[in-house]
Amino acid sequence: MLCRPWSTDRFELGEGLRRQGRDLLMVDILTGRLLRLDPLVPGPAEVLATLDVPLGAVAPVLDRPGAHVAAAGTGVALLTEDGGPRWLARPEDGAATPMRMNDGCCDPRGRFWAGSMAYDGTPGAGSLYRADPDGRVTRVLEGYTVPNGPAFTANGARMYLADSAEGRIDSYEVLPDGSPGARTVFARLGEGSPDGMQVDARGHLWVAVWGAGRVHRYDPDGALERVVDLPAVQPTSVCVVDAPDPRLFVASASLGLDRAGPGDGALFSVPVDVSAPAAHPFGGNP
Numbered sequence: 001m002l003c004r005p006w007s008t009d010r011f012e013l014g015e016g017l018r019r020q021g022r023d024l025l026m027v028d029i030l031t032g033r034l035l036r037l038d039p040l041v042p043g044p045a046e047v048l049a050t051l052d053v054p055l056g057a058v059a060p061v062l063d064r065p066g067a068h069v070a071a072a073g074t075g076v077a078l079l080t081e082d083g084g085p086r087w088l089a090r091p092e093d094g095a096a097t098p099m100r101m102n103d104g105c106c107d108p109r110g111r112f113w114a115g116s117m118a119y120d121g122t123p124g125a126g127s128l129y130r131a132d133p134d135g136r137v138t139r140v141l142e143g144y145t146v147p148n149g150p151a152f153t154a155n156g157a158r159m160y161l162a163d164s165a166e167g168r169i170d171s172y173e174v175l176p177d178g179s180p181g182a183r184t185v186f187a188r189l190g191e192g193s194p195d196g197m198q199v200d201a202r203g204h205l206w207v208a209v210w211g212a213g214r215v216h217r218y219d220p221d222g223a224l225e226r227v228v229d230l231p232a233v234q235p236t237s238v239c240v241v242d243a244p245d246p247r248l249f250v251a252s253a254s255l256g257l258d259r260a261g262p263g264d265g266a267l268f269s270v271p272v273d274v275s276a277p278a279a280h281p282f283g284g285n286p
Contacts, residue, residue, distance in 0.1 A: 003230055003270045006042045006249065010265035014251035015103060015196060016057035017239035018279040024241060025279075026251055026267070027055045029102075034058055034068070034079070037267070039241040039249065045267075049079055057104040059112055062283035069131060069282040071101035071114035076131045089137035091129060097122045103148050103196055103237075108156035110284030111178055113140075115147025121165065128161060130178055133283045140180055151197040151205060154277065160186060160205055162194035169194050169207065169218075186222045196237030196251070200276040208235035208250060215250055215270075228270055231263035242275030 016027040024039040025048075032051035037043070053073030061067040066081035075090030092099035097118045104114025110133050118125040128141035128150070141147075145165035152159050152174070159172045159180060167189045173181035186205075187194075192212025199205055204225060205218045213233050217226035232252035239249045247269050254265035 005266045006269045013253045017237040054100045056101040059106040060281045062281040069112045071104035106280040107152045149197040164193040206238040240276035248272045
């Protein structure tokens with residue numbers, strides 16, 4: 001596959017790739033920046049907002065152009081058009097070890113799910129939170145070290161959630177009230193760590209594999225269907241964009257590398273043969 005950098009930018013911890021309308025959104029977590037790129041034309045990222053706390057991921061807010069729900073700092077916030085946060089909750093304030101929010105996304109019912117992790121990687125310190133459209137934020141899972149994803153099937157009935165530190169991708173049935181059901185292990189990685197994920201239009205799961213320089217695609221039964229090699233050691237996030245021709249975008253990180261190569265921290269584009277839905281909005285789908 002022809003893999004090429006999409007931008008001259010290099011990111012410390014590029015993450016949270018999402019298609020929103022005609023735009024490709026992403027974050028650079030530790031710099032607190034929300035970024036926009038054109039998925040049709042290569043070029044530099046435009047900074048939409050800069051927070052004074054880490055910014056893990058965002059999703060659009062239904063019927064509020066320019067507004068986003070965000071996993072940021074120690075909780076979940078609404079970002080207005082001017083970028084200012086209005087906090088829904090900061091559940092990781094005062095935790096036993098310093099924490100930050102990490103990856104997150106909305107399910108098809110408009111609920112925002114986001115994980116937290118300890119800065120020092122304390123085992124089992126992370127949690128998964130669900131923000132409902134009415135603004136309530138609930139801790140729904142505990143005991144994860146570095147929760148990543150989540151990703152949802154098209155009907156929202158199944159959620160995939162990775163624990164990067166454990167090299168494991170879990171699968172949960174999502175119950176009607178939004179609670180995760182019993183956990184099953186969907187896949188274990190022998191090399192590298194599962195990071196950002198997305199379910200495509202055929203129900204397959206794309207997974208960025210941190211530390212291994214590649215992306216995996218799994219079929220719905222957990223079998224590894226495809227491997228995409230990248231010229232970057234630490235892929236972090238994936239997003240398939242389907243217009244005019246399907247392309248897989250992959251973000252990466254230069255964080256922690258003693259000698260970063262020319263591709264480390266870059267955003268890449270790879271032609272693919274499948275489409276995927278745009279990011280679901282917070283508050284539900286029209």
